[in-house]
Ligand SMILES: [Zn+2]
């Protein structure tokens with residue numbers, strides 16, 4: 570493939586950050602003469618690591634229970650309880666679709682064939 574560089578200024582091909590559209594995107598890695606960029610700039614990637622987006626169910630006022638709704642295990646800390654979407658639809662945040670599940674049941678659920686899906690803690694982009 571011949572390189573047609575005359576219409577493109579190759580020194581200006583650094584993409585802009587997808588989030589702030591102001592800063593140039595951060596360098597991901599270099600391969601030979603080609604530089605690969607991330608989708609966002611360094612300052613946005615630092616920010617997005619700090620501000621973890623909360624899962625959808627937190628916005629509905631749903632609170633983690635300390636009792637596992639599968640085996641009735643009573644946990645001392647909410648860290649041992651995981652929220653599951655029983656229909657597997659992570660956008661269906663109605664309370665009837667949510668279940669609190671303990672760490673033990675989580676292991677069982679993740680290896681069992683169910684529609685239950687664990688709520689992600691951090692949204693990926
Ligand atoms: Zn940015």
Ligand SMILES: [Zn+2]
Nearest residue numbers: 637640671674
């Ligand atoms: Zn359990």
